[in-house]
Amino acid sequence: MFLYxxxxxxxxxxSPGSVSTxxxxxxxxxLISAAGAEWVTGIGLNRSFTLLYPExxxxxxxxxxxxxxxxxxxxxxxxxxxxxxxxxxxxxxxYLAQKHTRKHMRTAMVPGLGHQxxxxxxxxxxxxxxxxxxxxxxxxxxxEPLEAAKQAELTQIxxxxxxxxx
Numbered sequence: 001m002f003l004y005x006x007x008x009x010x011x012x013x014x015s016p017g018s019v020s021t022x023x024x025x026x027x028x029x030x031l032i033s034a035a036g037a038e039w040v041t042g043i044g045l046n047r048s049f050t051l052l053y054p055e056x057x058x059x060x061x062x063x064x065x066x067x068x069x070x071x072x073x074x075x076x077x078x079x080x081x082x083x084x085x086x087x088x089x090x091x092x093x094x095y096l097a098q099k100h101t102r103k104h105m106r107t108a109m110v111p112g113l114g115h116q117x118x119x120x121x122x123x124x125x126x127x128x129x130x131x132x133x134x135x136x137x138x139x140x141x142x143x144e145p146l147e148a149a150k151q152a153e154l155t156q157i158x159x160x161x162x163x164x165x166x
Contacts, residue, residue, distance in 0.1 A: 030067040055130035062113050069110075 078084075085100045095101040113126040113133075146154065 033068040033071045054134040055127060058130040058133050059113065059126060066112060
């Protein structure tokens with residue numbers, strides 16, 4: 001089964017990094033991953049696919065992969081569901097006093113682009129981190145050359161296209 005999903009940033013977002021943790025930009029990658037999509041488009045696009053921000057590619061890619069990896073390691077059992085802890089805390093309570101929370105909180109969150117520290121120990125803006133990563137990619141990335149057989153096939157395809165166009 002081939003699944004295809006469109007990952008489009010909110011049309012109201014004016015620039016990358018302007019999403020909130022409650023927006024569809026956070027929920028959609030989780031749904032895409034849960035459905036097992038084999039192809040995702042729209043990463044990095046904004047304003048209904050009319051504007052591409054390179055740094056948004058980095059931010060969207062992180063959202064998608066965080067959801068994907070979380071689902072890959074998702075283990076559903078009595079310990080991970082912690083229904084007894086939820087019942088014990090009840091409405092209006094908090095979980096920090098619970099031994100279960102203290103046991104699992106260090107592994108529950110994996111630091112990402114939004115958790116990078118600057119020289120003064122303050123959190124950097126994820127957009128700045130993404131822009132820095134884009135700049136590094138533009139300056140350092142070197143694609144691997146195609147294998148000889150694939151280069152020959154590509155040459156044949158281009159030659160056939162040239163003949164067809166005339």
